[in-house]
Amino acid sequence: xxxxxxxxxxxxxxxxxxxxxxxxxxxxxxxxxxxxxxxxxxxxxxxxxxxxxxxxxxxxxxxxxxxxxxxxxxxxxxxxxxxxxxxxxxxxxxxxxxxxxxxxxxxxxx
Amino acid sequence: xxxxxxxxxxxxxxxxxxxxxxxxxxxxxxxxxxxxxxxxxxxxxxxxxxxxxxxxxxxxxxxxxxxxxxxxxxxxxxxxxxxxxxxxxxxxxxxxxxxxxxxxxxxxxxxxxxxxxxxxxxxx
Numbered sequence: 503x504x505x506x507x508x509x510x511x512x513x514x515x516x517x518x519x520x521x522x523x524x525x526x527x528x529x530x531x532x533x534x535x536x537x538x539x540x541x542x543x544x545x546x547x548x549x550x551x552x553x554x555x556x557x558x559x560x561x562x563x564x565x566x567x568x569x570x571x572x573x574x575x576x577x578x579x580x581x582x583x584x585x586x587x588x589x590x591x592x593x594x595x596x597x598x599x600x601x602x603x604x605x606x607x608x609x610x611x612x
Numbered sequence: 613x614x615x616x617x618x619x620x621x622x623x624x625x626x627x628x629x630x631x632x633x634x635x636x637x638x639x640x641x642x643x644x645x646x647x648x649x650x651x652x653x654x655x656x657x658x659x660x661x662x663x664x665x666x667x668x669x670x671x672x673x674x675x676x677x678x679x680x681x682x683x684x685x686x687x688x689x690x691x692x693x694x695x696x697x698x699x700x701x702x703x704x705x706x707x708x709x710x711x712x713x714x715x716x717x718x719x720x721x722x723x724x725x726x727x728x729x730x731x732x733x734x735x736x
Contacts, residue, residue, distance in 0.1 A: 505658075537722035539659070546708060546729050547651075547659065552722035590659050594720065598675045601649070601661040 506530065506591050506604035513610040519579040522607045524591030526572050530602055534594040536574040538567055541588040541606075550589070551576060578609075586611045614638035616648075616709050616727035623733050624699050630732060634692040634709030641667055641687050647712045648692040649723060650683065652705040660705075664712070665692060701734045 507525040514520040524536065538551035549558050551567040554574065566577045574593075578585055591604040620632035632650070639646055650662040663683040664672045673681050682695045692709060707730050710723035 535720050537720065539723070541659075546726040547723070548726070549722045549724045552724070553719050558722075558724060592659075592661070592723075600672050600674055601664065603651075603659045603661055606658045 505602045506593065508589075508591060508604035508607045510605065511608045511610065513612055514578075514581045515612050516581055516583065518581045519577060520581055520609065522576045522578075522589050522591075522609070524574045524576070524604050526574075526593060526602075527595075528572060529597035530572075530593040530595040531569065531574055532572040533596050536567070536569050536591055536593045538574075538576045539590045539592065541590065543587070547590065581611055583611045585609060614711060614725045616711060616725060618707060618709050618727045618730040620707070620730050620732065622731060623735065625736050626700055626734060628699050630696040630699050630703070632694045632696075632707055632709075632730065632732075634694070634727060636690050636692070636709075636711065639711065641665075641685050641690070641692070643667055645714045645716065647714060648685070649710050649712055650692075650694045650707065651710060651723070652703075652707045653729075654702070654705040657705075662696075662707075663694060666714070699734045704732065704734045706731045 535553045539547040540550045541547040554569040555567040564580045568575050588606045590606045595602045616636040647666040649664040662674050665683045680697045685692045710726040712723050713721040
């Protein structure tokens with residue numbers, strides 16, 4: 503498997519801060535920017551973060567992104583029930599000459 | 613307003629070739645920086661990137677599926693077509709197309725607009 507690595511699940515209580523991590527290599531995260539997608543049940547994915555830490559218009563500032571070396575993180579502060587979704591990281595891979603996704607993290611709001 | 617919509621058969625038989633069409637509006641694939649990607653998602657599984665075509669007609673493929681994939685564009689009709697040869701039951705998935713914008717600076721603005729997806733089942 504040549505994709506990015508994410509923990510399969512994460513959880514938090516309302517109001518809490520949760521971090522979702524994404525691990526890659528020098529050919530993908532180490533060389534290129536990371537994007538994050540949120541997929542609510544039964545819907546198409548939605549762009550949540552681009553260029554490591556940039557929020558598209560309409561995405562609340564509760565969501566933030568960061569990258570260091572060959573890893574990236576998505577943080578959600580002030581967790582809300584509507585944040586319950588699957589979250590995917592993605593990056594271009596120079597060795598594969600193509601994009602790669604992480605395996606996704608299912609976030610549960612307890 | 614940018615929109616994309618996938619279309620294609622809901623059911624294909626093993627060994628057949630799948631042809632999917634992505635019809636889009638609100639942007640032109642001849643404009644600098646514009647690209648369209650295909651992504652799929654098997655039931656209950658993760659997203660998998662398949663292919664990308666850009667404004668210069670450069671094409672990029674998932675290395676593990678490269679021999680089976682062909683992406684092309686019809687700029688006059690604002691469509692991108694993906695063919696997947698030799699379909700197998702493991703190719704059963706929802707197939708999405710999405711726009712991606714790459715700035716001249718190289719900034720990747722991400723898959724910012726997605727279609728609703730089209731579900732394809734491979735079964736005899």
